[in-house]
Amino acid sequence: MSAQGPLQAVTFSIGAEVFAVPVEQVREILDYQESFRLPGAPAHFLGLIDVRGVGVPTIDLRLRLGLPRAEPTPLTRILILEVMREGRIILLGLVIDRALVVSAFARESIENAPDIGIRWRSDYITGVIRQNGNFVVLIDMARVLTSQDAAMIDQSAGEAWEQAS
Template structure:
């Protein structure tokens, strides 16, 4: 009897923030939008860019650069909003993540994913669930459910 050596592949949408590459599971990506005007809400977290109208629904938008502790930049024609589905308290919430550029959908098997470093300096990057090697660069695999703390999720929920 022949052993099945095919490995299950998972698909990820890759995106960039500066020179760094990230990837989100494609099953959690609802769509990718071109940048559009965002309505700012006063007295929200610095990473909360505001809201926009997505086909009659309020979509909270966050600045991924600020959330990940990177410096801010001016939006460019390549700036995109990735609409992510985040699970929180047994509910599903759509949020928009502003990224420098959305790239391709790539497929990897689980044995190609390396766990993130367990060093003390990396403990705050709980949203990085693994690292993929793509050619000569590393791609950080994001767990979308861990991007925000519970209090930050409460803030995003209130925005909707």
């Protein structure tokens, strides 16, 4: 994909809000499954799930954005993402309320993230797109992950590797 062509993105919802991540970051979309909880992890870090023999750290995007916890439904999914952080790719499971569609957005239609009027930190947002009277929020997963999250992911990946060996 060229930087001049449309942005291909997977759209998904958290409550009434619609978010998107670039399709290049999405490895697959899985049905929801319970995570193996790690002691001492922050509430939004759900733990590990097994994806074809690999322990993948999973976070609840609702909780990470400061939204209330919701019970999984038949529509709840886990996006398996490849997130570039600090020069390396991190495999990450992201619990979402519902996967929507793959959409193409004209790059010139992407507006800057607003500084006010939203419920979560605007530095998590790459931009917003107006679509049919609503907004699609382009989320930057590398920014959503804190240093503590990255350390927890490294630790959990190391533990999963040791258990598999």
